[in-house]
Amino acid sequence: MQLNDHYMAFTVANEQYAIALGNIREVITSSEIIPVPFTPEFILGILHRRGQVITVLDLRKRFSLPETGDKSDHSILIIEDNGQILGLLVDSVDCVLKLEQERLAPPPSYTNAGVMRFADRVAQTDRQFVVILSSEKLFSIDETSAPVLERSATAIA
Amino acid sequence: MDVSEFRQIVEIFVQDTDEKLTQFEKLILNLKNSNPSEQHWDSMCRLIKNLKGSAAALGFSELAHFTHQLEQFLQSIKSRHSNSSPATQELLVEAKEFIRNQIDNLKSGKNTNSAGETLILAMQRAHNTQTQYQTIELPRPPVAGDIWFVGDDLKAELFELPEMPTPLGEDDHRHNLLKTNEQESITASPIVAKIAAIQEEIARLTLLAAQVNHSTVQAATVQPETAKLVAAPDAIQEQNEVVTNGQQTDSSWQQIPTVSSGDFEPQANTLSSAEPYSNESMHFSWTEQDSVEVLSATQEQADAFIANTQAIQAVVNSVTPAKLENNETQLRNEGQTVESDKAQDPNSEMTLPIALQNSVSTTEDSVKVSLNRVDTLLKFINEMVILQGILDENRNEIENPLLKKSVLQMSKIVRELQEVSTSLRMVNLKPVFSKLQRLIRESSLRLNKEIDAKITGETTEIDKTIADKLYEPLAGLTRTIMDSALENFEQRSRSGKPRVGTVSVNVLSQARSIVIEIRDDGKDFTTEMIRAKAIERGLISAFEQLPEEKIRALIFHVGFSTKSSESSVAQGWTGLHEIATQIESLNGRIEFNSSREQGNCFRILLPRSITVIDGLVVKLGRERYVVAKSQVIESLRPHEIDVKILHGQTEVINVRGQTLPLLYLSQLLKKAPPPSRPRATFDGVALVVHEESKPPFALVVDDIISQQRVVIKTLGNELKNIAGLCGAAVLGDGKPAIILDLNELVNNQNDEKSKNKHGNGVHKAA
Numbered sequence: 001m002q003l004n005d006h007y008m009a010f011t012v013a014n015e016q017y018a019i020a021l022g023n024i025r026e027v028i029t030s031s032e033i034i035p036v037p038f039t040p041e042f043i044l045g046i047l048h049r050r051g052q053v054i055t056v057l058d059l060r061k062r063f064s065l066p067e068t069g070d071k072s073d074h075s076i077l078i079i080e081d082n083g084q085i086l087g088l089l090v091d092s093v094d095c096v097l098k099l100e101q102e103r104l105a106p107p108p109s110y111t112n113a114g115v116m117r118f119a120d121r122v123a124q125t126d127r128q129f130v131v132i133l134s135s136e137k138l139f140s141i142d143e144t145s146a147p148v149l150e151r152s153a154t155a156i157a
Numbered sequence: 158m159d160v161s162e163f164r165q166i167v168e169i170f171v172q173d174t175d176e177k178l179t180q181f182e183k184l185i186l187n188l189k190n191s192n193p194s195e196q197h198w199d200s201m202c203r204l205i206k207n208l209k210g211s212a213a214a215l216g217f218s219e220l221a222h223f224t225h226q227l228e229q230f231l232q233s234i235k236s237r238h239s240n241s242s243p244a245t246q247e248l249l250v251e252a253k254e255f256i257r258n259q260i261d262n263l264k265s266g267k268n269t270n271s272a273g274e275t276l277i278l279a280m281q282r283a284h285n286t287q288t289q290y291q292t293i294e295l296p297r298p299p300v301a302g303d304i305w306f307v308g309d310d311l312k313a314e315l316f317e318l319p320e321m322p323t324p325l326g327e328d329d330h331r332h333n334l335l336k337t338n339e340q341e342s343i344t345a346s347p348i349v350a351k352i353a354a355i356q357e358e359i360a361r362l363t364l365l366a367a368q369v370n371h372s373t374v375q376a377a378t379v380q381p382e383t384a385k386l387v388a389a390p391d392a393i394q395e396q397n398e399v400v401t402n403g404q405q406t407d408s409s410w411q412q413i414p415t416v417s418s419g420d421f422e423p424q425a426n427t428l429s430s431a432e433p434y435s436n437e438s439m440h441f442s443w444t445e446q447d448s449v450e451v452l453s454a455t456q457e458q459a460d461a462f463i464a465n466t467q468a469i470q471a472v473v474n475s476v477t478p479a480k481l482e483n484n485e486t487q488l489r490n491e492g493q494t495v496e497s498d499k500a501q502d503p504n505s506e507m508t509l510p511i512a513l514q515n516s517v518s519t520t521e522d523s524v525k526v527s528l529n530r531v532d533t534l535l536k537f538i539n540e541m542v543i544l545q546g547i548l549d550e551n552r553n554e555i556e557n558p559l560l561k562k563s564v565l566q567m568s569k570i571v572r573e574l575q576e577v578s579t580s581l582r583m584v585n586l587k588p589v590f591s592k593l594q595r596l597i598r599e600s601s602l603r604l605n606k607e608i609d610a611k612i613t614g615e616t617t618e619i620d621k622t623i624a625d626k627l628y629e630p631l632a633g634l635t636r637t638i639m640d641s642a643l644e645n646f647e648q649r650s651r652s653g654k655p656r657v658g659t660v661s662v663n664v665l666s667q668a669r670s671i672v673i674e675i676r677d678d679g680k681d682f683t684t685e686m687i688r689a690k691a692i693e694r695g696l697i698s699a700f701e702q703l704p705e706e707k708i709r710a711l712i713f714h715v716g717f718s719t720k721s722s723e724s725s726v727a728q729g730w731t732g733l734h735e736i737a738t739q740i741e742s743l744n745g746r747i748e749f750n751s752s753r754e755q756g757n758c759f760r761i762l763l764p765r766s767i768t769v770i771d772g773l774v775v776k777l778g779r780e781r782y783v784v785a786k787s788q789v790i791e792s793l794r795p796h797e798i799d800v801k802i803l804h805g806q807t808e809v810i811n812v813r814g815q816t817l818p819l820l821y822l823s824q825l826l827k828k829a830p831p832p833s834r835p836r837a838t839f840d841g842v843a844l845v846v847h848e849e850s851k852p853p854f855a856l857v858v859d860d861i862i863s864q865q866r867v868v869i870k871t872l873g874n875e876l877k878n879i880a881g882l883c884g885a886a887v888l889g890d891g892k893p894a895i896i897l898d899l900n901e902l903v904n905n906q907n908d909e910k911s912k913n914k915h916g917n918g919v920h921k922a923a
Contacts, residue, residue: 032892034893034894036872036879037882038826038827039879046876046885046893047893048543048887048892050540051537051539051540052870053872053893054873055872055873055875055876084874085873086875
């Protein structure tokens with residue numbers, strides 16, 4: 001199966017996001033997450049999965065989104081990139097989307113706040129606007145690092 | 158090159174040759190299928206040439222000789238563009254089998270047979286129209302072949318034995334060696350006696366040669382046994398008895414009569430001075446052969462020969478004690494050996510080689526496995542250990558007695574499996590220290606300082622990852638010491654120190670960690686000097702009162718030493734921060750101490766294995782943490798100890814006369830605010846944390862849950878650099894827990910406190 005244009009779609013704070021399916025290792029619905037001292041708030045803690053200890057981020061906090069209070073149906077996406085593994089706490093995992101390259105656009109250049117810091121592309125599906133997250137950017141955890149300003153030339157497209 | 162290094166090299170050689178032979182075999186098989194191209198022959202030649210090179214380099218002259226012939230043979234086929242006849246192929250297969258046999262013999266420590274001669278002849282016959290290779294033929298005495306081995310070994314010894322001295326010193330040494338013997342031989346008796354002596358010497362020499370041939374290879378190949386021998390002179394004594402009882406079953410003994418009767422093939426004609434290797438060996442065999450021929454000739458020659466044989470023998474003798482000892486003092490030892498040789502009983506000289514031979518029958522068989530695969534295996538085993546932990550935890554819930562018993566047994570096996578698998582990654586520190594020794598030797602030349610390196614404990618084993626990364630910091634440290642601490646000759650003599658400076662590296666082995674101590678007898682760098690320099694650098698204020706170990710730790714501070722510093726006593730001492738960082742990245746620690754009497758001493762503490770520690774699982778609220786058991790020396794309940802309050806603010810407890818500050822883990826982890834006022838008691842358990850050379854303290858946790866061996870899981874990059882956290886462990890219920898480094902936690906807190914006090918620290922609110 002050609003996975004290049006398949007994406008796993010999920011919801012955080014009522015917005016839909018997606019990550020390339022190739023970066024998704026697994027989705028788990030429940031696991032006890034152990035908090036880690038001295039970490040920023042968006043690091044939820046660690047969990048153990050098949051002999052590995054995986055750090056879990058709270059995406060909502062990572063994106064600086066407001067709490068909605070709806071915590072019923074949490075899932076943890078385990079993503080993998082370059083041998084690194086990370087867990088992402090999301091509100092719900094929705095479906096696998098097939099998005100052709102033509103339908104993807106670079107993220108808007110004028111905003112680097114919140115979510116867009118981690119955006120790789122954006123896509124317009126039939127119903128809504130999906131931000132495709134870059135797993136690479138998700139792994140760069142450094143809070144202080146300045147958001148990357150690139151592709152500004154092509155952003156107009 | 159010392160014994161174990163040589164052994165490792167031989168092992169590598171054996172593995173390597175195995176691979177080459179397999180390739181060679183494939184190429185031979187391909188000959189049958191198709192008309193071989195020139196490249197085909199080329200690649201065969203290349204394989205054999207490589208083999209020849211390594212065999213010659215290691216002193217396996219028989220193999221080198223054979224492969225040389227084989228190479229010539231292949232060359233001649235190639236140059237004539239002849240098609241491979243079945244006979245040729247047959248010959249090649251035989252040749253390959255022969256090499257394989259030789260290698261197998263090498264592995265099993267048996268003497269190599271000389272069946273190669275017939276093969277060489279066959280090869281020569283197969284292409285005897287060719288004249289080219291007959292003339293360059295490597296001479297090899299068919300019977301006295303062992304002399305050749307001696308030659309090579311001696312060569313190896315002569316060049317390799319003095320590990321420390323420079324080439325110049327080596328020459329001197331050899332010169333002395335010969336001179337001593339000449340002097341001795343001058344006092345010897347007239348010609349007749351001399352000839353008899355020569356004959357006797359040759360017989361003895363040959364005997365020794367045969368033994369040395371055997372045993373140096375074996376001694377070199379099986380180091381553990383050698384170590385045993387060194388450790389237990391009794392064993393040697395035993396072997397000695399075996400020898401004197403006449404249980405010499407070794408085949409090489411049977412060659413003595415043949416050789417000692419002077420039955421040397423006069424090979425001199427065939428020897429070519431352009432011979433690319435074993436020049437040294439030729440030298441020796443020439444001397445012997447010549448001397449045999451001219452036995453009745455001039456006195457001078459006889460004298461020279463005796464001197465020569467004795468020199469050889471001296472080296473042979475020195476092989477025995479010196480090679481097995483640490484080679485630091487070899488130079489001196491050898492000188493003594495030469496002198497004492499005369500009086501030695503021939504038996505005692507032969508004892509060791511035979512002893513080695515008897516105790517050592519085979520090399521350890523080894524398989525080359527990629528580290529990746531080992532790591533995969535370890536990963537699975539670690540997973541299994543975790544699962545086993547879960548099973549163990551729930552064993553009491555198992556009703557079925559058989560099942561319960563099985564789980565118990567399984568648990569034992571898993572534990573052993575884990576032990577074994579951890580040891581797979583263990584390597585000894587020898588290669589690292591050999592490199593270090595070379596560095597010291599080279600630097601002492603460069604700096605024009607006489608420096609003696611004393612290294613002990615290099616057989617200590619440590620995880621490969623650590624061993625691989627250890628050389629850098631050790632080299633950096635040694636360089637710093639040699640540059641900054643050790644004085645040159647004039648300075649040393651002025652301060653009344655021995656001429657030669659000493660750097661001693663000592664490895665102490667502890668259960669779960671190793672300590673590397675690097676001492677020197679150079680300029681001391683006292684706490685006061687460090688303090689002065691730190692003040693000068695603005696690291697501390699002149700009024701600041703710090704405990705001594707804190708001051709000493711300042712030399713590892715990033716701002717402590719810079720290359721531009723020229724003013725102070727502490728000139729030099731550069732790059733220590735970097736070294737400390739490298740050591741810390743290996744989960745180790747480095748400390749410095751200095752005193753006028755003892756010189757400077759760097760202590761490096763390293764974990765032996767990076768994967769497993771004995772841990773205490775402690776409870777704090779609803780959370781669990783693991784602390785290294787090695788950090789905790791005891792635990793105390795509130796009723797066992799009284800809490801005192803100093804100055805109305807600091808809580809302390811008194812443990813066996815030592816007053817320890819009482820800290821709370823909840824506060825260190827910023828889980829709870831500091832109490833508004835100190836209390837005279839505590840809830841939970843106080844762990845007394847005391848690691849060597851760190852200030853001790855007591856730490857209150859809610860409870861100790863269990864004590865277990867845990868596998869350290871590294872944390873993701875996002876969590877890697879948080880001070881105080883050194884990984885995670887998966888506990889018996891399959892849930893992870895953070896492993897804390899208590900000393901680091903406390904240090905952090907102190908750092909923050911002092912920063913806050915000065916008002917210039919950026920304190921991140923919890």
